[in-house]
Amino acid sequence: MTPTSADTAYGYDDLRRLMSLMTGDEKHGPAATSTLDVLWVLYDRVLRVTPQTAEDTGRDRFLLSKGHGPMAYYAVLAAKGFVPQEWLPGFGSFGSPLGLHPDRVLVPGAEIGSGSLGHGLPIAVGSALGLRAQGLTDAAVWVLVGDAELDEGSNHEAVAFAGAMGLEGLHVVAVDNTSATYRRPGGPASLFAGEGWSVTSVDGRDHEALYEAFTAPHPGRPHAVVARVEPKR
């Protein structure tokens, strides 16, 4: 199934070709594409943000916290018109705005610079609080984290606090490729559930299941979607 959008020339089927502009290889292993389906469904069907509204105060915000392996992210940003496709081949070079970890100052549409693990979710807590304080309660904040990234203590500060605050504007999608060194009993879901979040676990390759999980109501609570993909090892 290939969701497409009327306002872009690119669809899901173009993403691997766009990624190949960065890697020179059409065949990408599961690790390089672990976030691909999640990112596509979010940008194609869930997030209320476009290149034209990327500076609006009331836009939805997507924070890529797991900044490693951002080719899928750049491909989706290019497909949706945030960054020019012509930028992709320069990926990682000195003159390119597209680094091996994204920099929000350089990449149109990137809400944060990331790379050091455990920063996106805590920042997202602040943004969700800031939007709420300004009455912008329709604006959703989304963060993508990896299951291993959740080991960072800073995430535990953020998950516990957001749960206690009932921060409804905050959403996390945890891409779970079982890469954590010591897997938590119950996986990532138990971390969020233990702090009072709304939690759904789905197949991270199933677009309909992802969409349903992303759009499930969660009144009075932050929402976490655990997207299971192929194990890293």
Place this chain on the structure above:
Amino acid sequence: MDTMRDRFTAVAGRLLDEDPRLAVVLAVISGERFTDAARRHPDRVIDVGIREQLLVSVAGGLALAGLRPIVHTFCSFLVERPFEQVKLDLGHQGAGAVLVSSGGSYDIAAGGRTHQAPGDVALLDTLDGWTVHVPGHPDEAEALIRHAAADADNRVYVRLSEQFNRSARPVSPGRFRVLREGRAGVVVAVGPLLDAALEAVADLDVTVLYASTVRPFDAAGLRAAVAGTDAADVVLVEPYLAGTSASFAAEALLDRPHRVLALGTAREELRRYGTWQEHVAAHGLDAAGLRARIGGFLAGSRRPVGLAGSGVG
């Protein structure tokens, strides 16, 4: 007289009433002082609990959402513990904030090393774009906090301490103030050490500059002061790690031979408790300690030391 911290918490509460863009972010410390403000502004007084990484990250997120966060806790937990958050979640994101620390280098002296943070300004010096205010009086603290809150989306650090001078000077962010002029050298006194520095050099023929803002470092002001002396001898008197501003002074005077005596807290861990006054003395930052070292430094100049008084040297 109220302390700088008293003044900060009172002023921050009023600032929340005046400016809807401002938010106060806390990690328990001083939370009880914001109870009324939190009642008036429940969404803009945020206490994250004992979570200092989150304290700074939340500030970054608030700034990215369009607010101007004022972040407060003790020095050691505001700059040292969450240093990567300061570096990345504020600096790297291009996000602005006002960080207001209390506790200075050793205000909580009886608390020991865990509550002492003399390296805070030096740490911030490893990053770009930080303004650093070191008020020397509660009135200066109020003026500088108000200035910082209205300072666009800049990154500003305000360092509060228990120690303060008998009287307040007008603040002049970015410029040192000339308090006295002399010929034998230039003393730059920072914030709460001004009274002790003035007392220490009372009988020396030196220029005294007062700095309640140390970053940006007023290189032009220092150069102008040095130009008016017979010897390019500069003494820095800082209430935090000795030498913190030495490289800035050296850069300001790059084109002329000069000497710099950088006074501040010592790097060695004292392992002492007691009071902040005892720590000031132990680091040689009281008037007597400053007098001995400044006198010796100026006496070691190649030029004759111009002494205003007699029997001193």
